[in-house]
Amino acid sequence: MKKILSFILAxxxxxxxxxxxxxxxxxxxxxxxxxxASKNEESVTETTDETIIPSSLPTDLDFGGTEITMWYFTVxxxxxxxxxxxxxxxxxxxxxxxxYNRNLAIEEQLNIKITYYxxxxxxxxxxxxxxxxxxxxxxxxxxxxxxxxxxxxxAIENLFxxxxxxxxxxLDQPWWATEYINELAxxxxxLYLLCGDISLDMIRCISSVYFNKQIYENVFSDxxxxxxxxxDNKWTMDKVMELGTAAYTDLDGDGTVNEGDRLxxxxxxxxxxxxxxxxxNVKVTTxxxxxxxxxxxxxxxxxxxxxxxxxxxxxxxxxxxxxxxNFLNVQEFINGNSLFLFGFLYTSENLREMxxxxxxxxFPMFDENQDSYKAVVHDIATLMCLPQNCQKVDEVCxxxxxxxxxxxxxxxxxxxxxxxxxxxxxxxxSSQTIDIIHDNNMTDIAYVYGGSFNNLGYLFRxxxxxxxxxxxxxxxxxxxxxxxxxxxxxxxxxxxx
Numbered sequence: 001m002k003k004i005l006s007f008i009l010a011x012x013x014x015x016x017x018x019x020x021x022x023x024x025x026x027x028x029x030x031x032x033x034x035x036x037a038s039k040n041e042e043s044v045t046e047t048t049d050e051t052i053i054p055s056s057l058p059t060d061l062d063f064g065g066t067e068i069t070m071w072y073f074t075v076x077x078x079x080x081x082x083x084x085x086x087x088x089x090x091x092x093x094x095x096x097x098x099x100y101n102r103n104l105a106i107e108e109q110l111n112i113k114i115t116y117y118x119x120x121x122x123x124x125x126x127x128x129x130x131x132x133x134x135x136x137x138x139x140x141x142x143x144x145x146x147x148x149x150x151x152x153x154x155a156i157e158n159l160f161x162x163x164x165x166x167x168x169x170x171l172d173q174p175w176w177a178t179e180y181i182n183e184l185a186x187x188x189x190x191l192y193l194l195c196g197d198i199s200l201d202m203i204r205c206i207s208s209v210y211f212n213k214q215i216y217e218n219v220f221s222d223x224x225x226x227x228x229x230x231x232d233n234k235w236t237m238d239k240v241m242e243l244g245t246a247a248y249t250d251l252d253g254d255g256t257v258n259e260g261d262r263l264x265x266x267x268x269x270x271x272x273x274x275x276x277x278x279x280x281n282v283k284v285t286t287x288x289x290x291x292x293x294x295x296x297x298x299x300x301x302x303x304x305x306x307x308x309x310x311x312x313x314x315x316x317x318x319x320x321x322x323x324x325x326n327f328l329n330v331q332e333f334i335n336g337n338s339l340f341l342f343g344f345l346y347t348s349e350n351l352r353e354m355x356x357x358x359x360x361x362x363f364p365m366f367d368e369n370q371d372s373y374k375a376v377v378h379d380i381a382t383l384m385c386l387p388q389n390c391q392k393v394d395e396v397c398x399x400x401x402x403x404x405x406x407x408x409x410x411x412x413x414x415x416x417x418x419x420x421x422x423x424x425x426x427x428x429x430s431s432q433t434i435d436i437i438h439d440n441n442m443t444d445i446a447y448v449y450g451g452s453f454n455n456l457g458y459l460f461r462x463x464x465x466x467x468x469x470x471x472x473x474x475x476x477x478x479x480x481x482x483x484x485x486x487x488x489x490x491x492x493x494x495x496x497x
Contacts, residue, residue, distance in 0.1 A: 052409070053173065053174070055401075055402070055405045056168075056170035056173060056401065056405075057109075057110075057168060057398060057401055057402060057405075061109070061110050061111075061398060062110070062111045063110050063111050063112050063395050063398070064111060065111055065112065065113060066111075066112050066113070066392060066395050067112070067113040067114075067115055068112055068113070068114055068115070068142045068143065068392060068395055068396055068399055069115045069116075069117055069140060069141050069142050069143075070086065070114065070115070070116050070117065070141070070142070070143050070144070070145060071117050071119055071130075071133065071141040071143070071144045071145070072086050072116060072117070072118060072119070072144070072145035072382075073118065073119060073120075073121060073122075073123060073126050073145070073146075073147070074118050075120065075121065075122040075123065076122065076123055077122045077123045077124035077125075078123075078325065078326070078327070079325060079327035080325065080326045080327035080330055080343075080347065080350065081123070081346070081380060082346060082349060083123065083201075083382070084099070084200060084201075084204075085099075085118070086099060086116060086145060087099070087100070087103065087114075087116035087118075088100030088101070088102070088103055094414050094418055094419060095200070095411075095414060095415055095419060098410055098411050098414040098415075099411060101410070102403065102406045102407060102410055102411055103403075105406060106399060106402045106403060106406060109402060110395075110398055110399060110402060112395060112399060114399065117140075117141065119133075123147050123380060124150065125150075126146055126147045126150055126151055127146070127147070127150030127151040127153075127154065128150070130144060130146055130151055130154060130159075131154060131157070131159065134154075134159045134160075134387045134388065134389075135159070137389060139389060139391050141387065142386070142387075142390055142391070142392050142395075142396050143384060143385070143386055143387075143390075143396045143399075143400070144384070144385050144386070144387065145199070145382050145383070145384055146382065146383055146384075146385060147380055147381075147382060147383075148379050148380065148381045148382070148383055148448060149379035149380060149448075149450065151383065151385075152184060152193060152383060152448050152449060153449050153450065153451065153452060155192040155193060155385070155493070155496075156452070156489060156492040156493055156496070158388060158496055159387065159388055160192040160193070160385040160386060160387065160388060161192070161385075161386040161387060161388050161390050161393065162190055162191060162192060162496060163191050163192070163194075163386055163393070163397060164189050164190060164191035165189070165191075166393065166394070166397040167394070167397075168394060168397040168398040168401050169191075169194075169397050169400070169401055170401060171191075173404075173405075174408065175196055175197040175198070175404040175405050175407065175408035176194070176195075176196040176197075176198075176404055177195050177196040177197075177202055178196075179442075180195055180196075180202070180377070180441075180442075180443055181193065181194065181195060181196075182287075182291060183442075183443050183444060183445050183448060184383070184445070184448055185291065185493070186291065186292060186293065186445075186489065186490050186493035186494065187290065187291055187292065187493060187494055188290060188291050190493055190494070190496065192385055192496075193383045193384070193385050194383065194384040194385070194400060194404075195381065195382075195383050195384065196404050196408075197404050197407040197408040197411065197412045198384060198400060198403045198404040198407055199381070199382045199383070199384070199407075200407075200411060200412070200415050201346075201380070201381045201382045202377060202381060202441075203345060203412065203415065203416060203420070203438060204344070204345050204346040204415075205344050205345070205346060205377050205378035205380060205381040206344060206345050206375045206376075206377055206378075206437055206438060206441045207274075207275030207278075207279065207342075207343075207344055207362075207363050207375045207376050207377075207378065207437075208343060208344060208345050208347070208348075208360055208361070208362065208363070208375070208434075208437050209340055209341065209342055209343070209360070209361050209362065209363055209364070210333065210340065210341040210343060210347065210348075210351070210358045210359065210360055210361075211223070211226055211339060211340050211341075211358060211359050211361065212333065212336060212338070212339055212340075212341075212356055212358055213356065213357040213358060213359055213426070214336065214356040214357065215247055215262070215336065215338075215339045215356075216243075216247075216339065219246055219247050219339075220243070220246070223357075223359060224429065226359055226361060227359065227361070227429050227432075227433060230361050230362060230373075230433055230436065233365065233368055233370075234368055235361060235362065235364050235365065235373075236364050236365050236366065236367050236368060236370075237276075237280065237308050237309075237312055237364045237365070237366060237367070238308075238367070239364065240264075240265070240312060240340065240364050241264075241311065241312055241316045241319075243264065243339065243340075244263070244264020244265050244316055244318050244319055244339060244340060245264060245316055245317045245318050246264075247262070247263075247264045247318060247339040248261065248262065248263060248264050248317055248318025249261060249262040257317060257318060257319070257320065258320075259320065259332070259337075261318075261337075262336070262337055262338070262339075263318050263319065263320060263332075263337060263338045263339070264316065264317075264318035264319055264338065264339050264340060265318075265319055265320075265338050265339060265340035265341070265342065266319075266320050266321075266322060266329040266332055266333075266338055266341075266342075267312075267313055267319065267320070267321040267322070267342060267464075268322065268323070268324070268325075268326040268329055268342070269321060269322065269323045269461065269464050269465045270323070270326070270461060271326060271378060271379075272326065272329075272342040272343075273309075273460050273461045273464050274376055274378075274379070274447065274458070274460075274461070275342065275344075275363045275375070275376050275378075276309060276312070276342075276363060276364075276460075277305070277309075277376075277460045278374055278375075278376035278442065278443075278444065278447070279362070279363030279364060279365070279373065279374050279375065279376065280305050280308075280364075280365065280366035280370070280374075281301070281365070281366060281370050281371075281374055282297070282301065282302050282305050282366075282460075283296055283297065283444065284296070284297045284444045284445075284446035284447070284453065284456050284457050285297070285444055285445055285446050285453075292490060293445050293446075293486065293490070295446075295453075295456070295479070295482060295483065295486065297446075297456060297459075297475065298472075298475050298479070301366070302471060302475075303471050303472065304366075305366055306460070306463070306469050306470075306471035307469065308366070309460060309463075309464070309469065310469040313464055314467065321464065323465065326343070327350075329341065329342075330343070330347060330350050330351070333351075333354075333358075334350075334351060334353070334354045336355075336356055341358075342363070344378050345360075345420060345434070345437070348360065348420065348424035348425070349424060351424070352423070352424065357426040357427070358426055359426070359427065359429070359430055359433070360425060360430040360433055360434055360437075361433050361437075362375055362433065362436055362437045362440070363375065372440055373436055373437070373440050374440055374442055375437045375438075375440050375441045375442065376441070376442060376443060376444075376447070377441050377442070377443050379447060379448070384400060416434075416438070420434065421434060444457055445457075449489060451485065452485050452486060452488070452489040453482050453485060453486055453489075454478045454479075454481040454482035454485050455478070456475075456478055456482050459474060459475070459478065462474070
């Protein structure tokens, strides 16, 4: 009976490929006026066969029941973070079930058995544990799902397999985050880390800002005005400070800004800073035609940003910049004690019980002259890699291609359109601003590889924590070592087998 049920579910999933939730229509006009959908209304359209891009995999692939074991993690190190269980389960939760059905369909299509091994280590220790496992030369695990900030750099230790050019991987397809993958690599023929629709974290971890509609209405007027600021490209760092100051109320009457007041915003000195940096179009590196990075951070724009960031963190009445766990800032927002909350799209999963309505918008631009909003993907995003001694390279690459493909047509729409835009939002307009956030996601290799750039990708965290915003001095103190480390990274990457 269980096998029959599983087979039926697999067929249902394959049928679902032809039903794709449509993205909200984007318009350059007044977002509040052009949106007529009711609260949490979901638009679903049926697509024709021509809409579906055929899978690049041969239709007659049969791996004879080969078992593929994936090493992964689910334990979070921060209370505000949460990681999905990739194996899925029939729990009634839409994401759990669509992951389960995806895996079942892939097993049927490729004639493989996927075994998931949740290694039980918290996210902050994944890189350390990963190094131990691969260096032990075990062949127990065929593919690894790892965390970006502490695992990506293991590529230059020759622990991962270069899968560039594998016949089953088609990185030109939309289910792979090609530009992001390029930022994870050096050169044009090195491929150690994969990401895209294969991991929902590439969406869940995109930076975003939340605003309390009730506070906005009480202090200003129509909360939809916030959305219009976004669509009119007037949502800037200056506007954050302006609105944050106006929303401040000294509730305890002691004449000082403290946690007993209603604030404009709290800022976490760690992961809130990175989205502000990259959201303001500050670039640590740029690439040449051979995909080789160089440092381009030391410029007038970065210096101007540094001055504005200091004011936003420490020179705005009604703002508190703190090193405490960001989950506490989330709780303050839920309790109605701040107008804005800086976070990521996954933050919405912690707001489901919030009584006041909230809206979701991008991180602010530096100023109105910026060409577009920028949304950095949080460095806790998960990536896929093969161990250097992988014994089933073709089987694993075919499985990953199939996972990305099925995820593109099933898992991503289930999360993006049904969970994120319906369960985790409070209005139809947020679904449009989420599109703006999603369509402008990015990263920088200096943010990915940290120490290999002498932590220039995290420089503004240090500046905020130390309350020292002399960018030129800070940068000059790091530049020589950053160039040395970057050159070493490039040489190591290009010499890898």
